[in-house]
Structures are given as structure tokens and as C-alpha cells.
Amino acid sequence: MDILAELAAVLEHRKTQPPESSYVASLYARGLDAILKKIGEEATETVLAAKDGVPDKIVHELADLWFHSLVLLAHQGLRPEQVLAELERRFGRSGLAEKAGRSRAESPPNPEPAADPAPASGRDSGPT
Numbered sequence: 001m002d003i004l005a006e007l008a009a010v011l012e013h014r015k016t017q018p019p020e021s022s023y024v025a026s027l028y029a030r031g032l033d034a035i036l037k038k039i040g041e042e043a044t045e046t047v048l049a050a051k052d053g054v055p056d057k058i059v060h061e062l063a064d065l066w067f068h069s070l071v072l073l074a075h076q077g078l079r080p081e082q083v084l085a086e087l088e089r090r091f092g093r094s095g096l097a098e099k100a101g102r103s104r105a106e107s108p109p110n111p112e113p114a115a116d117p118a119p120a121s122g123r124d125s126g127p128t
């Protein structure tokens with residue numbers, strides 16, 4: 001069993017445990033906002049570590065971020081394999097190509113052709 005699946009199984013089991021028994025159980029008890037707050041903090045710490053450029057710190061903070069992302073997945077009834085499957089689905093598709101396809105799909109249809117403009121001659125402009 002790989003570490004993601006192993007950890008996901010532990011995170012699932014923690015749903016049955018009392019909050020005082022473990023860190024993950026206490027996060028579940030504090031609810032979605034507490035989990036999201038941790039993800040925000042860990043994302044910020046990852047950014048700071050990357051700016052410092054210390055490889056061990058980057059790995060440490062990213063592990064914290066991934067871990068709390070796994071807690072979020074479990075809290076939402078989702079599994080890491082679903083994220084892995086999405087990455088597999090995207091594999092080999094250039095990000096630039098994906099973005100270009102997306103903006104075509106999102107752009108509104110061509111507008112109706114404009115009505116004929118009023119004649120420039122002034123013939124139909126009525127009495128002067």
C-alpha cells in the first residue's frame with residue numbers, strides 16, 4: 001500500500017475517534033474552516049520557504065500542505081485517488097493548449113450582425 005492510501009485510511013479512521021485523542025480528530029471536530037485555515041497557513045509557509053530557497057524547508061512545508069490537503073479530502077468524503085486520477089487525465093496535455101481550449105469554450109458566441117446603419121445621405125431624416 002502506498003503512503004497516500006495508507007494515510008487516507010488513517011484519516012478515515014480518525015473520524016471515529018474523539019477530538020482529544022489525536023490531532024486529526026481534533027481538526028475534524030473544529031470543522032471545515034479550521035482545516036481551510038491550516039491549508040492557508042501551510043500554503044503561505046510553503047511560499048516563504050521557497051523564497052528562502054532552503055530545500056529541506058520547502059519539502060517540510062510542502063509535506064504539511066499535502067497532509068492538510070489530505071485531511072480536507074477526507075473531511076469532504078473524497079479520496080486521494082480521485083486527485084491522482086485527475087492528474088492522470090491531464091497527463092500529457094499541455095497547460096497552454098488546455099488554457100486555449102478553455103478560453104474558446106468560455107468566450108460568448110459571436111454577437112448578431114448589427115442592423116444596417118441609418119443612411120448617411122440624410123434622405124430619411126425627416127423634415128428639417
Ligand SMILES: N=c1c2ncn([C@@H]3O[C@H](COP(=O)(O)OP(=O)(O)OP(=O)(O)O)[C@@H](O)[C@H]3O)c2ncn1[C@@H]1O[C@H](COP(=O)(O)O)[C@@H](O)[C@H]1O
Pocket residue numbers: 007010014022023024025041063064067
Ligand atoms: N503527516 C502528518 C502531519 N504533518 C503535520 N502534522 C501536524 O500538523 C500540525 C500543524 O502543524 P504546524 O506546523 O502548523 O504546527 P502548530 O503551529 O503547532 O499547529 P497548530 O497549533 O496551528 O494546529 C502539527 O501538530 C503537526 O504535527 C501531522 N499530523 C499527523 N500526520 C499524519 O497523520 C496521522 C494521524 O495523526 P493523528 O491524528 O495526530 O494521530 C499520523 O500518524 C501521521 O501519519
